[in-house]
Amino acid sequence: MSEQGWPAPRAEGAVSGRVTVPGSKSISNRALILAALADGPSHLTGLLKARDTSLMRSALVSLGVGISENGTTVTVTPGSLKGPADVDCGLAGTVMRFVPPVAALADGVVAFDGDEYARERPMGVILGALRALGVQIDDGGTGRMPYTVSGTGSVRGGKVTLDASGSSQFVSALLLAGARYDEGVDIRHDGKPVPSQPHLDMSVAMLRERGVQVDDAEPNRWVVAPGPIQARDTAIEPDLSNAAPFLAAAVVTGGSVTVTGWPAETTQPGGQLPDIFTRFGASVTLTDSDLTVRGSGRVAAVDLDLSEVGELSPVIAAVAAFADGPSYLRGIAHLRNHETDRLAALETEFNALGGDVTQLEDGLAIRPKPLHGGLFRTYADHRMAHAAAVVGLLVDDLQIENIATTAKTLPEFPEMWSGLVS
Numbered sequence: 545m546s547e548q549g550w551p552a553p554r555a556e557g558a559v560s561g562r563v564t565v566p567g568s569k570s571i572s573n574r575a576l577i578l579a580a581l582a583d584g585p586s587h588l589t590g591l592l593k594a595r596d597t598s599l600m601r602s603a604l605v606s607l608g609v610g611i612s613e614n615g616t617t618v619t620v621t622p623g624s625l626k627g628p629a630d631v632d633c634g635l636a637g638t639v640m641r642f643v644p645p646v647a648a649l650a651d652g653v654v655a656f657d658g659d660e661y662a663r664e665r666p667m668g669v670i671l672g673a674l675r676a677l678g679v680q681i682d683d684g685g686t687g688r689m690p691y692t693v694s695g696t697g698s699v700r701g702g703k704v705t706l707d708a709s710g711s712s713q714f715v716s717a718l719l720l721a722g723a724r725y726d727e728g729v730d731i732r733h734d735g736k737p738v739p740s741q742p743h744l745d746m747s748v749a750m751l752r753e754r755g756v757q758v759d760d761a762e763p764n765r766w767v768v769a770p771g772p773i774q775a776r777d778t779a780i781e782p783d784l785s786n787a788a789p790f791l792a793a794a795v796v797t798g799g800s801v802t803v804t805g806w807p808a809e810t811t812q813p814g815g816q817l818p819d820i821f822t823r824f825g826a827s828v829t830l831t832d833s834d835l836t837v838r839g840s841g842r843v844a845a846v847d848l849d850l851s852e853v854g855e856l857s858p859v860i861a862a863v864a865a866f867a868d869g870p871s872y873l874r875g876i877a878h879l880r881n882h883e884t885d886r887l888a889a890l891e892t893e894f895n896a897l898g899g900d901v902t903q904l905e906d907g908l909a910i911r912p913k914p915l916h917g918g919l920f921r922t923y924a925d926h927r928m929a930h931a932a933a934v935v936g937l938l939v940d941d942l943q944i945e946n947i948a949t950t951a952k953t954l955p956e957f958p959e960m961w962s963g964l965v966s
């Protein structure tokens with residue numbers, strides 16, 4: 545029996561339209577954590593409603609945090625953190641990495657588990673760092689899920705050295721909770737470069753907005769002073785990484801797509817999209833918070849270091865597959881630890897359609913070739929589905945396996961995509 549997928553809409557010509565994307569996953573989940581640890585209630589507007597944020601909300605509620613909703617406002621009321629609790633991380637890196645340092649502040653045992661593939665995602669670095677800061681953790685010696693955090697109601701904190709070359713989330717996790725540790729936290733990274741600098745900047749900026757003192761002046765060192773986290777009402781920015789496939793549609797079809805509400809300044813990695821799409825030969829304008837990308841009808845080959853913006857890579861790979869020469873995406877070895885091994889998944893799926901993609905030690909080489917239709921597998925990875933949708937614009941009879949996986953960060957993706965393309 546052949547597997548059926550979602551028939552990816554084929555572009556009849558240039559794709560043009562306007563898109564409004566919901567709130568940023570990364571800002572939403574940080575805002576939830578910081579509100580849960582704050583000194584009073586916080587009102588959050590524009591919070592993303594998707595699987596990753598709903599898992600974060602459930603995790604915090606199970607620890608004793610109050611979360612209620614009134615229209616478009618979510619109110620987070622901190623409570624005394626307590627176990628026993630069970631936390632389902634799904635496949636969300638922000639839940640599996642950011643919640644254990646919060647659970648460490650709870651009184652009682654908190655058990656973590658998640659999707660089957662979540663058990664493959666590395667956790668040892670953050671669990672080891674928490675142990676070094678005085679927290680009792682049991683992971684059966686695996687450095688992976690499932691694990692339990694046995695809190696006593698407080699964490700000593702202090703100095704810790706870790707290797708965060710595998711994921712910036714190991715550092716962000718300690719930053720977000722560190723102010724609530726008795727001695728704060730003094731984190732040193734020792735290893736190859738930490739990826740995803742914008743996400744580290746996002747953590748630091750959101751802490752400072754809430755009155756927390758963070759010193760990140762020295763490279764590879766972050767010092768968070770102990771103290772309260774101020775409650776703060778927050779309007780969440782749109783998710784610029786989820787805007788990427790829509791803007792890419794303009795680039796590959798020579799069309800024009802506008803994303804509304806583009807922030808003038810942002811710590812999101814998607815803030816680099818205007819530059820990236822310009823490198824592909826598109827023109828980009830920002831007027832009154834509308835970002836418009838216009839494709840030129842030709843996609844220029846690129847050689848890009850994506851180490852800061854790894855989560856954009858699947859969509860960028862899809863654009864590169866239609867370029868006028870070979871492209872190289874570099875600095876993204878850590879994508880092997882994302883929702884799936886994204887380098888292997890992209891290589892396999894493009895090549896199954898007749899493409900010529902090879903993995904590099906730290907990235908991908910993409911040599912454009914005529915592609916044919918077929919089933920594009922997504923490996924429970926929302927961004928593989930986004931990449932497939934971009935490919936399907938220009939390739940007949942492409943089906944996307946498990947389009948519902950886009951619910952991780954954008955449940956509305958199938959309708960929004962069909963609405964834009966048709």
Ligand SMILES: O=C(O)C1=C[C@@H](OP(=O)(O)O)[C@@H](O)[C@H](O)C1
Pocket residue numbers: 569570571637638710711712713716739740743854855878
């Ligand atoms: O802190 C965050 O919100 C994120 C950090 C990045 O993780 P890595 O540094 O592991 O790539 C990014 O890819 C992920 O989608 C979200």
Ligand SMILES: C=C(OP(=O)(O)O)C(=O)O
Pocket residue numbers: 635636637638855882883927953
């Ligand atoms: C890597 C990603 O997610 P996570 O937060 O689960 O790490 C992503 O969204 O591309």
